Amino acid sequence: MKKLISLSLIAAMGLSLAACGGNSGNNETKKTSEAAGSSVASEAGSEASEKKGGEAGSGTTLAVGIWDENQRAGLQEIMDDFTAESGIKAEIQVVDWANYWTQLAAGASGGELPDVFWMHSNESQRYMDNGMLMDLTDRIEKSDKIDLSKYPEDIVKLYQLEGKQYAIPKDIDTIAVWYNKAMFDAAGVEYPKPDWTWDDFYEIAVKLTDKEKETYGLVIAPDNNQAGYYNVIYDYGGYVISDDKKTSGMDDPKTIEAMKFVDKLVKDTMPPLQLITENKEDGLLLNGKVAMAPQGSWMLPAYKGNDFAVENFDIQVLPNYNGKRVSIYNGISWTAAANTTKPEEAWQLIEYMGTKEAQQKQAELGVTMSAYENTSDAFVNSFDKFNLNAYLDMMNDMVIRPYSRDTVTWEGKFIEHMTSVWGGTEEMEEACKAIAAEMNDTLAAEN
Numbered sequence: 440m441k442k443l444i445s446l447s448l449i450a451a452m453g454l455s456l457a458a459c460g461g462n463s464g465n466n467e468t469k470k471t472s473e474a475a476g477s478s479v480a481s482e483a484g485s486e487a488s489e490k491k492g493g494e495a496g497s498g499t500t501l502a503v504g505i506w507d508e509n510q511r512a513g514l515q516e517i518m519d520d521f522t523a524e525s526g527i528k529a530e531i532q533v534v535d536w537a538n539y540w541t542q543l544a545a546g547a548s549g550g551e552l553p554d555v556f557w558m559h560s561n562e563s564q565r566y567m568d569n570g571m572l573m574d575l576t577d578r579i580e581k582s583d584k585i586d587l588s589k590y591p592e593d594i595v596k597l598y599q600l601e602g603k604q605y606a607i608p609k610d611i612d613t614i615a616v617w618y619n620k621a622m623f624d625a626a627g628v629e630y631p632k633p634d635w636t637w638d639d640f641y642e643i644a645v646k647l648t649d650k651e652k653e654t655y656g657l658v659i660a661p662d663n664n665q666a667g668y669y670n671v672i673y674d675y676g677g678y679v680i681s682d683d684k685k686t687s688g689m690d691d692p693k694t695i696e697a698m699k700f701v702d703k704l705v706k707d708t709m710p711p712l713q714l715i716t717e718n719k720e721d722g723l724l725l726n727g728k729v730a731m732a733p734q735g736s737w738m739l740p741a742y743k744g745n746d747f748a749v750e751n752f753d754i755q756v757l758p759n760y761n762g763k764r765v766s767i768y769n770g771i772s773w774t775a776a777a778n779t780t781k782p783e784e785a786w787q788l789i790e791y792m793g794t795k796e797a798q799q800k801q802a803e804l805g806v807t808m809s810a811y812e813n814t815s816d817a818f819v820n821s822f823d824k825f826n827l828n829a830y831l832d833m834m835n836d837m838v839i840r841p842y843s844r845d846t847v848t849w850e851g852k853f854i855e856h857m858t859s860v861w862g863g864t865e866e867m868e869e870a871c872k873a874i875a876a877e878m879n880d881t882l883a884a885e886n
Contacts, residue, residue: 504556606772687878
């Protein structure tokens with residue numbers, strides 16, 4: 440078996456893009472770990488834990504690793520149901536996105552991965568290549584509960600290698616625009632409508648920007664590509680990576696045109712880079728500094744638990760460009776460590792979390808949109824204070840989040856260039872061409 444982690448790889452993992460809950464907020468919207476970089480184990484539900492099923496593994500406790508505190512409560516409730524059925528306890532350990540991959544990498548190197556944990560498309564190829572994930576193929580084939588055709592094919596494929604399946608999809612996410620109605624009202628600006636265009640979006644953001652008062656129409660962080668500029672690129676007819684994963688599309692004329700529009704948004708309607716870095720997107724929304732932010736469906740748990748957000752926020756579909764309205768989508772998954780000492784119990788939990796019953800409940804609780812087919816309506820109906828139907832509408836034209844075997848490598852360099860553009864030290868077209876060249880080098884090494 441290959442050894443997965445080197446010091447350089449651990450450093451590279453720190454550059455992974457926050458998505459699917461990855462950058463779900465700062466201290467305004469979520470609790471952090473009790474100590475920096477440490478796991479926080481939750482209790483597995485006292486009443487449910489006391490019920491012992493008759494299956495093998497009853498009484499066992501599984502360590503479950505995730506990166507989003509906002510999803511903990513809902514997932515724990517579902518896992519308590521699992522405990523009631525099986526007698527197998529599940530203790531959720533939350534590590535924030537910035538530390539999750541570093542700790543997982545160290546665990547992979549030292550042999551102490553959680554039994555069950557979240558996997559992301561940025562990292563899946565690397566972990567599968569190096570034999571760190573349990574091969575679930577035979578177990579899936581024998582299961583009367585799991586049918587991979589019930590999940591989006593693109594998400595299923597994210598966690599496949601050489602005909603083997605290493606994870607079960609947990610969710611699907613789309614992107615929409617969160618906006619502060621109070622800031623619109625104060626500026627006398629109409630709320631966004633479903634047919635708005637990217638030009639409308641720009642004009643509205645300009646009207647809501649007052650740099651002297653340090654209030655802004657829009658925020659998109661330079662590392663928030665899935666929720667931000669990737670959608671604009673594909674609306675304009677550009678692309679980030681070719682379908683065969685061999686070529687970057689960042690120097691395509693349509694991609695550059697789209698990114699020049701993004702550059703205009705950055706310069707005319709967004710806070711300074713330092714303010715974005717210090718407060719994060721959700722923090723700026725919640726303190727009334729910005730009026731709009733495109734964000735993923737995974738943000739619902741963060742906002743529905745905040746009184747200010749419930750009173751002032753709503754959601755609209757993304758703008759369109761000449762009638763085209765793309766949502767970049769992705770989905771994280773449930774996987775298990777190849778060297779877990781509790782393989783059967785780990786599989787039982789993964790199998791349960793992949794069932795329609797569990798995924799329906801995840802949607803009903805508003806944890807996030809579930810991957811299992813025909814469960815999205817339950818998410819839309821989970822909270823009536825926001826227009827969650829916007830996320831369902833964005834499923835009409837979806838593009839899977841750009842990835843390759845070494846996404847983390849080229850994406851890290853991509854984000855470095857975008858940070859320079861946001862900071863005013865690099866021109867957008869120059870940055871796009873540099874990204875294309877660096878991506879092509881990485882992709883050539885993959886093939």
